[in-house]
Structure formats: C-alpha cells, structure tokens
Amino acid sequence: MFFIANWKMFGDLRTLNSLDNVIKFSKTNKNKFKLIYCPPNTLIRPMSKRLKNSNLEVGAQNCHENDDYGAFTGQVNSRMLKNVGAKYVILGHSENRKAGENDNLINLKIKSAIKVDLKVIFCVGETLKEKKNKKTTQVLKKQIEKGLQSIKNKSKIIIAYEPVWSIGTGLIPKSEDLIKSVLFIRSRFGRKSPKILYGGSVNSDNINQLKNIKSIDGFLIGGASQDPKKIIDIIKKTYI
Numbered sequence: 001m002f003f004i005a006n007w008k009m010f011g012d013l014r015t016l017n018s019l020d021n022v023i024k025f026s027k028t029n030k031n032k033f034k035l036i037y038c039p040p041n042t043l044i045r046p047m048s049k050r051l052k053n054s055n056l057e058v059g060a061q062n063c064h065e066n067d068d069y070g071a072f073t074g075q076v077n078s079r080m081l082k083n084v085g086a087k088y089v090i091l092g093h094s095e096n097r098k099a100g101e102n103d104n105l106i107n108l109k110i111k112s113a114i115k116v117d118l119k120v121i122f123c124v125g126e127t128l129k130e131k132k133n134k135k136t137t138q139v140l141k142k143q144i145e146k147g148l149q150s151i152k153n154k155s156k157i158i159i160a161y162e163p164v165w166s167i168g169t170g171l172i173p174k175s176e177d178l179i180k181s182v183l184f185i186r187s188r189f190g191r192k193s194p195k196i197l198y199g200g201s202v203n204s205d206n207i208n209q210l211k212n213i214k215s216i217d218g219f220l221i222g223g224a225s226q227d228p229k230k231i232i233d234i235i236k237k238t239y240i
Contacts, residue, residue, distance in 0.1 A: 001217065002056065002158065002219070003036070004038060004059070004102075004121055004197065004218070005037045006221065007037065007051050007225060008061070008222060009040060009042065009238045010039075011226070013037055013043070018028055018227075021229075022228045022231065023050075023051065023056065023230050026055055028099075030099070032239065033235055033238075033239075034055075035057070035231075036087075037051070038058070038060060038089075038121075040060075041061075041076050045084040048085025050150060057087050057175070059084050059089055059090065059121065059190070060088070062089065062096055063091070063112065064076060064077040065111075067079050067115050078112045079116050086118060088119045089119075089120060089121065090111050091106055091120055092106045092122050092124065092143070092177050097189065098226070099203075107148070107149050107150075110122060110148065110149065114151065114156050119158065120158065120195075121197070121220065123162050124139075124144060124159065124162070125139075125140075125161055125162040125163045125200070126165075128210070134179075140161075141188065144159075154189070154192070154194060155194075159185055159195070159227070160196055160197040160220040161182060165171075166172070167222065169201055171200075172200060172209070174200055175209065175212070178198065178210075178213055183195050190230050195217040196217055197217060197220050198218075198219055198220070199219065199220030202224060203224045203230065204237060207234050208237060211237070
C-alpha cells in the first residue's frame with residue numbers, strides 16, 4: 001500500500017524534526033506500506049539525508065519539461081531533482097493544471113522524469129462541472145491518453161486519481177463512484193495496470209470508508225500529511 005505525503009508549500013529545516021516519530025513508526029511496521037514524502041524542493045536534500053537509514057523515500061512535487069540545463073529562471077528539472085535525492089515526482093496535479101499546465105506539457109514532463117529514472121505519480125481527475133455533466137470517464141480517458149502519449153514503458157508510472165472538486169474541500173466521492181472511476185482507469189491499461197491511488201481530502205476520519213475499496217493501491221495525502229500524528233493515524237487505520 002502506497003502513501004504519498006504531498007507537503008505542497010509547507011515546511012522548513014525545523015519541520016524535519018517532526019519526521020522522527022514517523023521514522024520510528026515505520027521501522028516497527030516494515031514491509032507493510034511504502035511512505036513517500038514529497039516536500040518543497042528546498043527540503044529534498046535535507047529530507048533525503050534525514051530518511052537515509054529508514055524505509056521512507058523522497059519525491060518532488062513537479063519538474064520542468066526540459067531534462068537538460070537551460071535559461072529557465074526559477075525552474076528545476078528532473079535531473080536536478082534526482083541529483084538531490086528525489087526518487088519520485090508528482091506530475092499533473094490539479095493545482096498545477098489550474099496554473100496553466102496542459103496534457104501536452106505534462107506528457108513532456110513525464111518523459112523527462114522517466115528519462116532520468118524518476119518514478120512518476122501521474123495525477124488525473126475531473127472538475128465539479130465535468131462531474132455534474134457526467135464527463136468523468138471522458139476527462140480521465142483524455143488525460144491518460146495525452147499525458148502518456150508515446151510512452152511505451154509504463155513501469156515507472158503510478159496513477160493518482162484526484163477529483164479536482166475533492167481537493168481541500170473535505171468532500172470525497174461516493175464509494176460506488178470511486179470504484180467506477182478506478183476500474184475505468186485500470187481498463188485503459190489492460191493486464192499491465194499500474195498502481196492506482198486516490199487523492200482528495202484524505203484524512204483519518206474518512207480513511208475507514210476509503211480503505212474498503214479494494215481496487216485502490218494507496219493514497220495521495222495533502223494537508224493531513226504535514227502533521228506526523230495525522231499521517232500515522234491514517235496509516236494505522238488503513239490496516240485495522
């Protein structure tokens with residue numbers, strides 16, 4: 001079971017002290033789960049060092065599409081992320097799509113990440129308007145096809161289904177709707193389906209409902225992942 005902790009724009013060097021309890025918890029539950037922290041770029045290197053002797057891993061939250069150096073002020077590419085300790089990268093997150101990323105750009109980013117051997121957490125999901133207009137599967141089909149266009153080796157891809165309307169709202173899909181969406185995503189890959197995670201307002205209160213959906217391979221956790229007690233609680237409840 002995967003747990004991706006997306007810290008978003010949160011944390012400083014002192015915040016890393018909060019990882020000690022999570023490291024201790026993970027050592028007493030070896031092989032049960034895979035926990036990947038995705039902090040801001042400023043914390044990837046120090047976090048990698050902090051987690052060196054644990055079974056926790058580190059990822060990034062985004063990358064530039066160009067995997068070589070260039071005149072891109074303020075940007076960080078996949079090679080640079082890999083160099084400072086990232087093993088994963090979140091791409092296609094709805095917050096970045098909202099900021100202007102489209103499927104073609106995300107496709108280029110995924111290719112650049114795979115080229116340097118980063119594993120990709122590829123986010124897909126519909127808006128509330130698209131859901132109300134019953135276009136969920138249509139949106140998912142388009143995002144998957146365009147985002148993964150010309151990518152033959154999908155072994156380094158993890159899909160995170162995150163309905164845009166669920167992120168930060170406290171709302172989660174009905175179980176039957178979530179099952180339908182996850183199974184649809186699996187159908188796009190045939191027998192070699194990647195791991196499929198759910199993301200969107202995951203917390204210790206709704207994890208009991210979410211964990212019962214057997215077709216889900218884990219969770220992409222936002223705000224709740226910033227608190228060590230909350231993420232430990234989510235993981236514990238997943239296995240009760």
